[in-house]
Amino acid sequence: MALTKVTKSGLADDSVDASKLEDGTIVAADINDGTITNAKLAGSIANDKLANSTITLNGSSLALGGSASVLTFDWQSVVTTNTTMVSGKGYFVNTTSGAITMTLPASPSAGDYVAIKDYAATFQTNSCTIARNSSNIQGNANDSELSTTRASVVLVYVDSTKGWLYTNESNVADLEKPSFVTATGGTITTSGNDKIHTFTSSGCFVVSSLSNESGNNKLGYLVVAGGGGGGYFGGGAGAGGFREGRCGPVTPYTDSPLSTSGLTATATTFPITVGAGGAGSTTPQVPGTQGGNSIFSTITSTGGGGGGSDAGAGTQSSRSGASGGSGGGGASGGCTPGPTGPGIGGSGNTPPVSPPQGNGGGTALNDAGGGGGGATASGSTAPGPAGGNGGAGGTTHITGSPVAYAGGGGGGGRCENGKSAGSGGTGGGGNGSGTGTGSAGTTNTGGGGGGGYFPGGAGGSGIVVIRYKFQ
Numbered sequence: 001m002a003l004t005k006v007t008k009s010g011l012a013d014d015s016v017d018a019s020k021l022e023d024g025t026i027v028a029a030d031i032n033d034g035t036i037t038n039a040k041l042a043g044s045i046a047n048d049k050l051a052n053s054t055i056t057l058n059g060s061s062l063a064l065g066g067s068a069s070v071l072t073f074d075w076q077s078v079v080t081t082n083t084t085m086v087s088g089k090g091y092f093v094n095t096t097s098g099a100i101t102m103t104l105p106a107s108p109s110a111g112d113y114v115a116i117k118d119y120a121a122t123f124q125t126n127s128c129t130i131a132r133n134s135s136n137i138q139g140n141a142n143d144s145e146l147s148t149t150r151a152s153v154v155l156v157y158v159d160s161t162k163g164w165l166y167t168n169e170s171n172v173a174d175l176e177k178p179s180f181v182t183a184t185g186g187t188i189t190t191s192g193n194d195k196i197h198t199f200t201s202s203g204c205f206v207v208s209s210l211s212n213e214s215g216n217n218k219l220g221y222l223v224v225a226g227g228g229g230g231g232y233f234g235g236g237a238g239a240g241g242f243r244e245g246r247c248g249p250v251t252p253y254t255d256s257p258l259s260t261s262g263l264t265a266t267a268t269t270f271p272i273t274v275g276a277g278g279a280g281s282t283t284p285q286v287p288g289t290q291g292g293n294s295i296f297s298t299i300t301s302t303g304g305g306g307g308g309s310d311a312g313a314g315t316q317s318s319r320s321g322a323s324g325g326s327g328g329g330g331a332s333g334g335c336t337p338g339p340t341g342p343g344i345g346g347s348g349n350t351p352p353v354s355p356p357q358g359n360g361g362g363t364a365l366n367d368a369g370g371g372g373g374g375a376t377a378s379g380s381t382a383p384g385p386a387g388g389n390g391g392a393g394g395t396t397h398i399t400g401s402p403v404a405y406a407g408g409g410g411g412g413g414r415c416e417n418g419k420s421a422g423s424g425g426t427g428g429g430g431n432g433s434g435t436g437t438g439s440a441g442t443t444n445t446g447g448g449g450g451g452g453y454f455p456g457g458a459g460g461s462g463i464v465v466i467r468y469k470f471q
Contacts, residue, residue, distance in 0.1 A: 071154065071167075073115050084133075087112035087157075092119040095126035103131040104164060108157040117152040118171075124149045129177060136163030138176070142212060145177035180216050180470045181265050182209040185272070191400035194251045195470040198399065198463070200444045205270040205296070205466055218247035220255075220262045220467040222398045223301045224405045225325050226275035226291030228372065230430065230438040230449035230456025231307030232284055234319070234331030235369035235379075236390050236409030236422060238346060239429060240275060240291045240446030240462045241301035241325025241357035242375035244396055251467050254402070256394035258355045258375060263297055265468065270297050277441055277459030280449045281309045285318040288328060288449060294462040301325055301357055302350060304459055307372060307409060307438075307451045308343035308364065319343025319364065321372065321379075323350040326358030329370030329379045329388055329411045329422075329451065345381075348373040362388040362411065369411030369432065372448035374425040379408045386420040387411030387434070390448060393427020398465050404428070405445045405463065412438055412451030424450055430457040 054063050073090035080094050084103040093100055093116055102116055116128065123146050130137065130144040130153075137144050137155075139162045146153065153175070154168035166175065185205040186197040197205060211217050225240030245262040246255045275292030288306030295301075305324030308331035320343040321328030327350070330343025345361030359378040362370030366384020373379045374391030382388040390408030397403075407427030413420055413434025421432030428447025430439035438450030441460030449457035 090115035222465040224446035225301035227441040227448040227459030228304035229278035229280040229288030232281035232309040235307035235329025236372035237448035238304035238326035239406035242406040275462040280456030305346040321346035321361040323347040326373030327361035329361040330364040369451040372408030374408040375406035387422035390425035390429035409448035
């Protein structure tokens with residue numbers, strides 16, 4: 001049969017306690033609003049009887065009745081200079097007058113913590129660097145950088161592996177401060193934000209660390225081979241091969257018309273070869289010596305071709321300039337050229353690369369030698385009775401100022417003492433001579449040696465330059 005509900009008047013005070021009630025027998029619908037007062041609640045309500053038995057603190061779920069630590073900060077007065085932080089303190093950092101470095105505590109212990117806040121909304125204009133002070137940040141051995149307006153962070157030290165971790169971040173972008181290539185080798189100079197390594201002799205370019213941003217791992221380069229030696233009674237020598245690569249806006253400077261893309265750095269040792277200049281010919285009918293190759297990584301520039309030589313009885317082969325990075329100029333067949341004819345200029349860009357590393361030499365004519373080829377122009381055919389001019393080299397600002405490299409040697413005069421000779425090309429090319437030994441190519445430009453009325457001039461040695469962003 002149906003049960004009649006027990007009315008309140010049928011129950012003596014305090015006669016119903018928790019032991020008399022089965023779990024779930026009284027639901028919210030059975031209790032009128034406001035009928036149970038605090039005085040009627042003895043003891044406490046167990047957490048598991050509540051719909052929500054946890055709370056969220058700093059993004060972490062915490063069970064009711066549990067415990068948690070809440071970071072409290074001793075906020076300091078506004079900071080306007082570089083400061084070493086102390087655990088438990090917060091710092092308002094004002095970078096209105098310039099960037100500021102905040103250094104983390106030395107020898108931290110687990111649980112140490114610090115806070116930083118952008119005081120004047122100027123971090124985007126003048127950033128705040130967080131220096132790691134020998135500890136890792138987020139597991140990386142890099143400083144951090146705050147560079148967004150109104151940024152604020154809290155860092156807590158965990159252990160030697162992860163170091164300092166960010167527990168709170170507001171208005172931040174990429175917190176890791178950009179790092180850069182670190183390297184040694186050669187003579188090191190700077191230009192703006194770029195570091196420049198110049199090798200005037202063979203050595204090693206050693207990359208010990210890379211950037212955490214791929215764009216900063218680009219290497220610009222200039223690789224110029226040794227110029228060839230000038231001919232005996234002959235042609236001017238070809239310049240050493242000229243090859244340049246640039247890293248676009250990462251390392252801004254004015255490059256040469258022959259420039260192409262730069263290389264990507266790896267953390268390794270790069271042997272550097274700087275080619276020697278070729279010897280000028282001191283023997284009739286023997287062409288000048290080819291210059292030595294210069295090498296950096298996958299880039300090889302070929303030595304300049306020697307100038308052709310003659311003494312009145314040579315073959316056209318001996319009179320012709322040799323091929324190379326740029327070709328040597330040909331030598332005349334004599335005051336009255338024999339049936340073999342005057343020598344022709346050697347080919348440039350041998351072996352071929354793109355963009356071309358050099359140009360051909362000029363042909364001999366009318367008792368005078370042709371000019372050696374240069375990086376951006378061919379050597380001139382001898383106009384007679386003067387020797388041909390050497391071809392022009394290439395100009396680049398890779399070292400921080402404009403310098404021309406790889407000019408061809410001028411052709412020598414022939415037959416009569418005092419006969420005019422060709423001029424060397426811009427970029428270190430040696431002048432030819434109508435009275436004696438041709439001029440040498442300029443050292444570390446890869447300029448070709450000038451052709452001589454007697455011996456030819458020596459070629460100039462090459463050079464290797466490497467440029468990259470370092471800050």
